[in-house]
Structures are given as C-alpha cells and as structure tokens.
Amino acid sequence: MLVAKNLSFGYERQILEKVSLGLKAGETLSIMGVSGSGKSTLLHILSSFLKPQGGEVRIFGDDIYTLPTNKLLALRRNDIGIIFQSHYLFSGFSAQENLEVAALLSGEKIDAETLSLFGISEILPQNIGTLSGGQQQRLSIARILTKRPKIIFADEPTGNLDRETAFSVMQLLFDYVKLTQSSLVFVTHDPILANKALYAYRLEKTQLVPLK
Template structure:
C-alpha cells in the first residue's frame, strides 16, 4: 500500500535546493535521507509533511489529491490524525508537566497515553516532573513518545536522535521502527547518523540538486 508519493518536486530559496525529486513511501517502509547539515534534508521533509509548499511538483498522502491543493480544514485533519513529525527541537510545552504534555497529544488525536512505550523509553517515572526538570535526552525521548502516541500513519523525523547518546539513540529508533512494523506505517528520516540510516530499507542522499539512492 502506497502511503506517500512525490512527483517532480523542486524547491528554491535564493538558490536551488533540489529539483526533479520523485519519491514513494509504502506501508511498513523506512526511508533515510542522509547528508551534512544545510544540504536540504529538512526542506525535503517540510515539503513532504505539509509544512512548506514546494516551488513546484505534487505531493500525495494516503491517496488524497495533491496536499497543497486541499482545503485548509482537510489539510489540518491529515496533520492531526495521520502524520507524526519529530523535530530536531522537542517543542514540549514548558510550564506543563510530562503527563500534561502527553494528555494534550492524547486529546488532539483521541488516542490514550501509551504507558508501555514510556517504560521502554525509560521516562515513565517522570510523569509528574516539569519539562525544565528533564535532561535534554529525556525531553527528546518524551517528544518522540508523544508523536508515537498519536498513532500516525506516516512519521517524518528530522535528526530525531541528535540529543541522544549512541546507545540510547539505537534503542529509541528500534522502538520507532517496531511501531512502523506493528502499525503498518511508514517513516522518512533526515539524519547524518549512518548507523540509523543503515537500519532503514532505503537510503538517499542529495547530490547535485537531485535525490539519489545509495
């Protein structure tokens, strides 16, 4: 089952980031886009995840028509229920404790808090703690757990393990990939971590403004 297809995408700011991008994501599939910082990996994720309209081209998600031709209400529904976005920054709500951050995601997606996942991420004991009391690694794990608790069909992850040590990063990504398998979901990851990339089914890099499989 095809979850996402991008056809002939291009994006430019003052210069060309990429052009002629074609990509598909199938159910159960894991795709990595690798490259150095500033190479355009995040721009691709933003184009594919409804966050940034490409200069040209078409993005279809879950058999919808071009997402950038949808009405705002329908696009919001897709973001809310079908997509999960893991950013480099955790974007947790300061002033709220861990449970309240999770409850917000639960209310928005109509999904219960996944305590088993919190146990696996080793943050279940932090439920009553304020966000500012957590370490950077705990905040990132909470951010990822909050996204997975939505039960998204497609996950976009931008350097999801940048704040984690290599051992914790590997454990966390194993959980994420297990979720993809169990839910027949799909994930596209932008990363410079070759170990994480090698855990994926396909690996791409940006070269000469083109997305090239490696």
C-alpha cells in the same frame, strides 16, 4: 502511503530538482546530506508544510497541495506526526502532564502500548527538568505518537543525543513503525543510522542518491 513525483524547489539557487520517492506502510526512509543541501526543505514539502514549486506529493492517494484547507488540517491533525531535534516539552510540568496536553490537543487517549514501548510509564510522575536527554526525547516522541499517526516525519530526531542513546531511541522508533505499520521518513547526519532504514538516500546537488 506516500508518493512524491518530480519535486522541484529553489530560492536563489535550485535546492531540489525532479526528486521522486515512494513509501508503503511499515517502511522507513532516511535522508542524509551536508548542511544546506535541502534535507529539511524536502521534509517540510513531504509533510505538507511547504508547497513545492514543481511536482506533487500524494498521501493516501490525494495530492496534499490541492486539498481543501479543512481536509489538509485534518490530515495533519490525525495522520501526520512530526518529530524535531528539540523536544519542545513544557518545562515546569511533569511527564504525565505533557502527555495529557498532547492527548487533549489531538483528541486521542494516551496510548499505554506506546508508553510501554518507549519506557515512559515509570517516569510519568517526574518533572521534565529531572529527566535525562534521552528520557526527554523518548517522552517527546511518545507524546507525538499518542495520536497514532500513519506517517512520521523526523528532522534529526536524535541530533542532541550521544550516539549510544541516539541508536537506542531510533531503534524504539523503528520498532513502533513495525508494530503499527506506519511509515517513517527521517533526516540524519549519521550514516549508520541512515542505513538502518529500508531506503537510504543522500541529497546531493538537488538529487536523491541511494546510499545502498
């Protein structure tokens, strides 16, 4: 599903040096590290938005940084889902309208199974401003998963939530990965959440170090 080999990247200092990893369908991988260690940089490289200075990233066997532009855009549109710490919902709109915009952009139907899993169905008529932080993040994630991406990249997806809500939201995401046999790579500062992933790493001194 996802294979990265010998990734290197740096600006004024080296951030990544010969980093390698692999992920199959239905598997999860977490990345921890102090601020500035390069976690988000690595995530951006893996998700096709930042070309490494060395090494390669293969998704479904294709080196994504040698793909023609039209094929790379199709990969991003159809197979890659990116979840951010901030929910980026449209304020002033209802939950239903936010989902409809996402479905329109992706060309996919709103997935009732995903809505049910994330407990979204009952809040569809509500305005975004009336939802709790946990509800907004669950809606944000469900909106991204509408297109049923095969690989999900999440950058501190629960960083703005209290720990109990964060664990609840992440468990729903793990359940979704198992249900759909997609793959998940996520960045977190929480060691307990990190260790819930099948593969857990800390990015330290340009290298990925296993947590377990």
